[in-house]
Amino acid sequence: MKIHNIDFGNKPVLLAPMEDVTDSSFRLMCKEFGADMVYTEFISSDALIRNVSKTQQKLIISDRERPVAIQIYGREVDTMVEAAHICAEANPDILDINFGCPVKKVAGKGAGAGMLRDIPRMIKITKAVVEAINVPVTVKTRLGWDCESKIIVDLAERLQDCGIAALTIHGRTRSQMYTGEADWTLIGKVKENIRMHIPIIGNGDITTPQIAKDKFDKYGVDAIMVGRASIGCPWIFKEIKEFLSTGNISELSVKDKMSILRRQLQESVERIDERRGILHIRRHLAATPLFKGIPNFRDTRIAMLRAETVTELTNILDYIENIVLKS
Template identity: 40%
Template sequence: MNQTIKIGNVEINRTAALAPMAGTADRAFREICKRFGACYVVGEMVSSKGLTFQSKKSAELLVVSDAERPIGVQLFGDDPLTMAQAAELAMSYNPDIIDINMGCPAPKIAGNGGGSALMKTPKLAGEITKAVVNAVDVPVTVKFRKGWNDDSVNAVEFGKIAEQNGAAAITVHGRTREQMYAPPVDIDMIAQVKRAVTSIPVIANGDVVDIQSAVEMYERTGADLIMIGRGALGNPWVFRQIDAYFKDGTVLPPPTLEEKVEVMLEHIRLACEYKTERVAMREARKHAAWYLTGVHGAAGFRRQAGTLCTFDDLRLLAQQVLQSHQE
């Protein structure tokens, strides 16, 4: 297979990208994943309304670093004009790509007409895509799902609409909004979209967690790129493993406990630097729990992770984890 793909004028290695994940794929985690070989990363979704109303919180989510490139920033909303204005504002943060979220299943997003709710209004989705494409001079991509529910599976039609309205690539998550994240992803549906959308790259998303699932997703869908979301949480070396395998068939060993702990500390240290210790440590609780999954005595350590308040607390937890494995 080709070693690279192009989204507009942005060249991306054909390995595995990091999916946008609200509340988890922040700048610190994206930088860690890039270090481990993620070929492309997308930021947390940002409200177009929040951005146009000058919300500081929304603007902070758009801050990107050169270490993350190529990087896309993701916007959500249900009004073409507001989305276009938000995209223009987002350009001051220098993203390589603007991604439009038309797949988020969260009730507070979909319930207000954004995210996956746009799958019920394909015409409006097309208008939003066109408005954003016309507003910026970087490639615009669209991320969506299989459909709203099993009675309205319209990913193929939706993908074609994005293509017709100027999207430079599309990402398909192979579950409906109603399914959220539970049943296995519908790989055949992603393959159907790939066959129907021929002039732009199609990115496959859902259930990729290791080399085997990465290879299967590429082979069965014919996708131009794959994207990993929850499979990377507490597991950024998944990108290194996929990268090495696609390069020359090497199967790297899993990380040692020492490396797991070291990367966890580095990840959270960066988060503290970027968003204050108080904010970062609240979010670190779930990340620490993910990093410690599968470790001997994990249940107790994860409970402890749920009480973290300072970086020193995390250091202490890390020491205890390492000590318990030396005894």
């Protein structure tokens, strides 16, 4: 797959942009495990042009992450264009426009997936951003607003006509949020459309290497994007890439996986501070599949997610590792 002049090779696997998840240290970790491209947390165009410090920090990328995409969202043409110019100065490989975020504070204000109820505005924004900068522009969106308006097949053509370099489709409507199963049939129809010539990236419920291979085989997408399944499990990229190329998986040991979680903790604290770093890492610890199936784990889990210092949390992780390694 190629996006503009970037060659990703065959069947690339990408890390999805996720708020409060895809910070710089997590992006680098996923990159080390084989992610072919990583995305920043999504960035509010309104906050960016107001020079909000926390938002500005999301623009910081490193050469070790490349290829890396910055993703922005918003609902006003002029604001999105101005934000695109600011992002371009950070020198990303790709600028991605978020027309897919379903959360109320974004979609409810008409941005993200909310734009699926105002397609003319979506097209204006896309065209204006593409024309404004020299960085390749891509789009991430959903099937439609709800089950009565799954418009993605027609919408994909219209977005392509705006000059975007690739399109990522999440196989749910906005109304579904993250419930139910992702429907890849319409993603497949977009890919089958003879009028489409840009890469189509499929997203939604890629939770195992076997599922990743199945989506490539069944729907012919040019790439897949892994989101929630990577939280607390950055090694999923290694497993998917190995399975796609060899049909086998050489799993990391429990000890190695625990070391990765400890590294995430340490880097999170170093990047922010102890209190906020621990709050940030809790999401990864709560989601990791490493702790699933441990008997009588409830009290330990609660203690882990309530820990307030690095020492306290590290001691709990040591205790968990001893339990898992002995079982």
